[in-house]
Amino acid sequence: MKLAKLFFLVALCIASLSLPAFAADPLPSWNDTASKKAIVAFVERVTKESSLDFVPPAERIATFDQDGTLWSEQPMYFQFFFALDRVKALAPQHPEWKEKEPFASLLKGDVKGALAGGERALLEIVMATHAGMTTEEFEKTVQEWIATARHPKTKRPYTKMVYQPMLELLTFLRSNGFKTYIVSGGGIEFMRPWTEQVYGIPPEQVIGSSIKTKFEVRDGKPVLVRLPEINFIDDKEGKPIAINQHIGRRPIAAFGNSDGDLQMLQWATAGSGARFALLVHHTDAEREWTYDRTSSIGRLDKALDEAQANGWTVVDMKSDWKTIFPFEKR
């Protein structure tokens, strides 16, 4: 072998060796405050082989809530905007909706009036827009909507209203051998068509609420039909139950923003060894929204008290995050 070729091979090999994960700042959109320091310290603690708290890669499970933790959730959960758009799109096939609540109000643009019917009205809207088609048809509908819909305030695609610091955190954890999961109260099939592209999280690592499906053979072709019946609500106590069902391991780190995430954080931190829990506190009215203890969407009350009592990390969006949305980046 000629020496030049040898040098080339060495250079190639060296380039292919993975660089140490701490070489550059992996969290550039985070200010150098306590939250960032706590994240980095935890990751060092569980990944250094000499550490007493070393965790083998297979057990490095991190679970993330979505609404309000990875992307915004104001003025309403984004999936609700999807449902509203579907009601409008489907209205021509349902002339009876003109006279029937909650659809009549919705079609007049009166969301508040439609939701006056409470949980039952909401369920009717969800089932009318999320059930009755095959899983493949629903996936296509979601893909089309997510590619074209715009947020009413920012006029941006919803997938651009994700938090840049959390995108960096997901990448940072994965580059340190973590497996990152979404554990959301949102619909599992509503998220899966786009989470891989947006968050780098593949469908099999997305956990959410679901409706029942039915296996059928139609014209010799098997399909799964989405039924108008709740299968599982992945919120509050549901989150640890779903984590156990889907993953079968307890996460060593959990990330949320509301009381709906409290039980997931309790579950993750109750395991032995090093544990990490983080809450995103929405404190930036200028760049995003400000809400916590009294909000009907993403209420953060009990979980905030428990975070303070247990020393969980609470992100103050305003002071901890240099950038909030990717489109702000300079």
Add this chain to the structure above:
Amino acid sequence: MKLAKLFFLVALCIASLSLPAFAADPLPSWNDTASKKAIVAFVERVTKESSLDFVPPAERIATFDQDGTLWSEQPMYFQFFFALDRVKALAPQHPEWKEKEPFASLLKGDVKGALAGGERALLEIVMATHAGMTTEEFEKTVQEWIATARHPKTKRPYTKMVYQPMLELLTFLRSNGFKTYIVSGGGIEFMRPWTEQVYGIPPEQVIGSSIKTKFEVRDGKPVLVRLPEINFIDDKEGKPIAINQHIGRRPIAAFGNSDGDLQMLQWATAGSGARFALLVHHTDAEREWTYDRTSSIGRLDKALDEAQANGWTVVDMKSDWKTIFPFEKR
């Protein structure tokens, strides 16, 4: 850099490059028959980048039934032996069982008599032995049992009654970028404590039947309590439903041995592009068991017809497998 050091580095780098997956025979326990050839041809077809049927690694999902496909299932599903041992172990705490069916018959060693009560009797046995404890307690019980219990005929641990050719197949697929899943009618929490060690399949890639659980905080510590209520039966139509729920992608290859796997194989093969379906046909009375169309355990009837009609691969254990169990290996 000294030349010797340079050579050392090159040697190290070359050694660390992954060897081509076809270098040695990856399936040494398979005879060179049509089944083996079909497997190898399929894997080449979906992994060669120049192939029209190339499948990106993220979509290389392979699902395996367990009972009768990865390990034996005669004279009864192995999980049923676990349940029987649990009935015996728990009997002192249940003096009423002496008079109460199906337990009275079981405790006298009369399994047939116990199961005369049909599905209801079976359900009572399952719930009495699988519910009422926390998920952590149940996991520990399974771990202890699987480490010590012996099969009544072979006197081997149940985890040694796995099929050597299938272990090789799992490794072969993974070394070609596949993600391997178990999709079993057996209990999800009964399998997860040991599938990683035995099959190299981590808990998050194990799908199975389940009972409901409840989140509770006991003495300040969150636990999941196993409830005596069926959550999901992962058999027949349940398999594609569970695959969709857990994985959210359609497998490109599916492996089973009975009519309980038919819908999973239909679902996997109905996708576009190259697809692979395989049934293990139990044809070796000497080394294992012989059964198919009329067996009450692992009945293979409709699926065998459909395999023949669709050109699915049917493994003839007797002629296709050089070795069946790892303990036979020379």
